[in-house]
Amino acid sequence: ILCQKSGHLVPPQVSDEDVNNGLLEPTVFIAILARNKAHTLPYFFTLIDELDYPKNRIAIWIKSDHNEDATPDILRAWEKEVGEWGKYHSVSVQITDSPPFKQDDQGESPVTWTPKRFRLIIRLKEEAIRLARKFWADYIWFLDADALIVNNQTLKHLVSKEKPLVAPMLLSGGMYSNFWGGMENYYYVRTEEYKEILEYKKIGCFPVPLINTAVLMDIRRRDIPTFERFNESIPEDDMILFAENSRRLNMTMEICNDLEYGYITAPIEDTSTLQRDYDQVAILRTEVASYWAKPLESLPYLKKFLPKDNRPSTIGFDKVYLINLQRRPDRLMKMHNVLQILGIEYELVDAVDGSELKPEDLDRMGIKQLPEYRDPYSDRPMKFGEIGCFLSHFKIWKMMVKNHVNTALILEDDIHFEPYFVYQIQRLFEEAAKLFLDWDLMYLGRKRSANANEPFVEGSKYIVHVDYSYWTLGYALTLRGAKKLLDAKPLERLVPVDEYFPIMFDRHNNASWMKSFETRDLKAFSAEPLLLYPTHYTSEPGYISDTEKSPISILNCTIKDEL
Structure with a gap:
């Protein structure tokens, strides 16, 4: 590889800082192939720049060809900028200018994988290995331009x-x-172990038959796998060839899930357009915004290449409400970032903080627990956090009635959106309209009961009749539904909000609780499949429940609705 400044092949330079730290970090040759990746490259390069690894121990080699988008412009802008930095040991960017935009066997779709494309990839990766060894690198790291390495400790x-x-x-x-x-x-064969590794039920590094990107290979060894097609029965696929050559040398590929490292776009159909790939990146952006301290960002000089986000809207509802505790700005920041990516305009509703409620507050507000209520699992009265949660939702129902809000989407702040959320929710309610569905409440996320009987609505593909359910992660509510929930005067016989809903649509499994509410005619349904899930479950790291960790209340007071 040619050194960026001198144009000559040179060994890595040793700085005073390296010497003072003792042993030098191994040198890493990062090989990147990019075609039609203008929608990922600004994020990709930002994450590469943030890697916590000495940049003077990194050489970057990039090949790009047959682009139909702004990939060449981004690569040239990045190359110019890093050349001025002088941080990396060396950088080589080689672009085959377009047109031609496609190889001659490619057809109409720019994402089709053809024999000529595979052969080109194999040749370029073989070239990368040769150059990395000539460069005296210790490792070569094969990275696709849509592999987003979010954890900056990954390479180290x-x-x-x-x-x-x-x-x-x-x-x-x-x-x-x-x-x-x-x-x-x-x-490809999906195994039980695959799911266990993917879902972090097993944690560590595990031998696997094939890895398709982000492979770090130690090239200090005499014999290393290549992409040689040593048997005509092996498909002319770069990663299958690499896997088979590894096995031939008795070298094991290992995948590690001991940390959360990053993301990769899912493959799309060979006949797809680039827009479908753009959608995949939007999914990854919501994933990062949901689970990491900051969303995916772009280096300032590359921002101009990113597609514009959708203009914010309430996606067909009169209002979108987001419930958030003021002492949880971390959740608000993540939800704000996710909703911004999704193009959802929302109104923030300050949650009632159960941790700040005292018995005298409940007395003043006139709140009284349903006498028969005991938590089904722990046989206890309501907790202050559960009371705060109910009052937060209650506040929104009152806002809807006061402001004549016909339909609202109500979201809690610890939720994970399913891919294509906006498209799916719009499809859901378009179907409801076509079926003339008479609804008050539509669950979008919940915990189903184990023995639920939930047939599909007649003629529907996406809506089911709902049985007893837990959780109020996110739901749609009509003005009529809000009035029904308020007219039942729930503060006079309070239960947790996720117990109140099944009571009101007459599907609760505790008949004595239901008898306390004479009118139970809430028309409730659910999206199927669900569109929202919790960001964390009780057994997972990072799970925090503001309701469950709150103290138990004692409710024995009279009623005065002052909310």
């Missing part, structure tokens, strides 16, 4: 493992990842 952590072939597990927002759990006759 992988190198420290000193494994011959290792990669970080990358998530996609679904069941796809950058490794195969099984392979039979060169075809």
